[in-house]
Ligand code: SF4
């Protein structure tokens with residue numbers, strides 16, 4: 001296999017924060033084992049060995065949670081040692097860490113910089129918005145700690161991107177969030193719609209994002225971003241980057257924008273493998289790293305229901321003029337027959353398509 005991509009959960013669902021909308025906490029309540037504890041050394045070694053045996057050209061190791069830094073810095077030092085032991089000459093490696101950022105410090109920053117980790121920090125924009133939903137186990141605010149630690153990373157030259165969860169409230173403040181992040185020197189952004197609990201009708205919680213609010217937020221964000229790009233500023237908004245990629249005729253990197261679910265190789269702390277971070281559920285378990293026959297793979301496993309369901313689109317997608325660009329979005333947004341955010345996509349594309357097409361032409 002040319003490229004292997006995997007996402008490791010070294011601390012399973014363990015986390016030092018209690019974010020009100022945590023999708024992983026919700027998933028874990030829907031499976032038999034809430035937390036698989038911390039990844040043991042032999043599991044880590046098997047994961048790295050099998051991934052690097054399968055990878056021919058490149059391999060991306062991501063770490064996520066729960067909170068992956070709870071596994072401790074020594075876990076990551078061992079990880080790097082295993083990659084050096086098992087890497088074939090010529091295989092390119094990429095390392096990513098998605099963290100709440102509360103436990104980072106100078107020592108972590110040195111390690112992440114030396115090993116060229118790309119670090120995603122979950123920070124919901126401004127202090128007021130962030131602290132409303134992202135508190136620690138004692139109910140304390142976390143914004144100040146995270147910003148301080150993100151600054152340490154910036155100072156040391158670690159590549160940082162900011163992941164903002166869009167709730168009904170924060171989406172309405174997208175302008176101040178975008179401007180604030182830029183003011184603090186963050187130029188790589190992701191804005192992820194907050195997930196409603198599994199299997200529930202969407203839009204029922206106080207934080208739930210609605211299609212109307214999402215559309216408005218996409219439009220406002222696009223206006224700001226477009227002006228920045230046009231004036232030569234370098235700001236990356238992952239969702240827009242992916243749509244531009246599609247318009248230029250390339251494959252987007254976000255699976256939700258490819259028209260089907262594809263294998264994300266999520267590795268839980270006990271070595272169990274699942275197809276997608278949004279479906280780390282017993283019924284979707286694919287195998288365990290310790291199984292003799294287990295191999296990492298990419299694409300789709302056609303016989304697995306997860307991937308069959310992941311090919312389904314809404315009835316309206318078939319004749320939708322936006323399908324070549326939208327491709328129906330993410331399976332998690334299909335609690336009902338159509339994608340919950342479909343009206344937001346249609347409205348947004350209508351609003352922004354001329355400028356998007358212009359950018360696709362002029363940007364290399
Ligand atoms: S459920 Fe969504 S995130 Fe998961 S593989 Fe499918 S499209 Fe991707």
Ligand code: SF4
Pocket residue numbers: 313314316317318320321322323326327328329339341342343345346
């Ligand atoms: S805009 Fe709606 S109908 Fe059109 S492709 Fe996207 S989800 Fe499907």
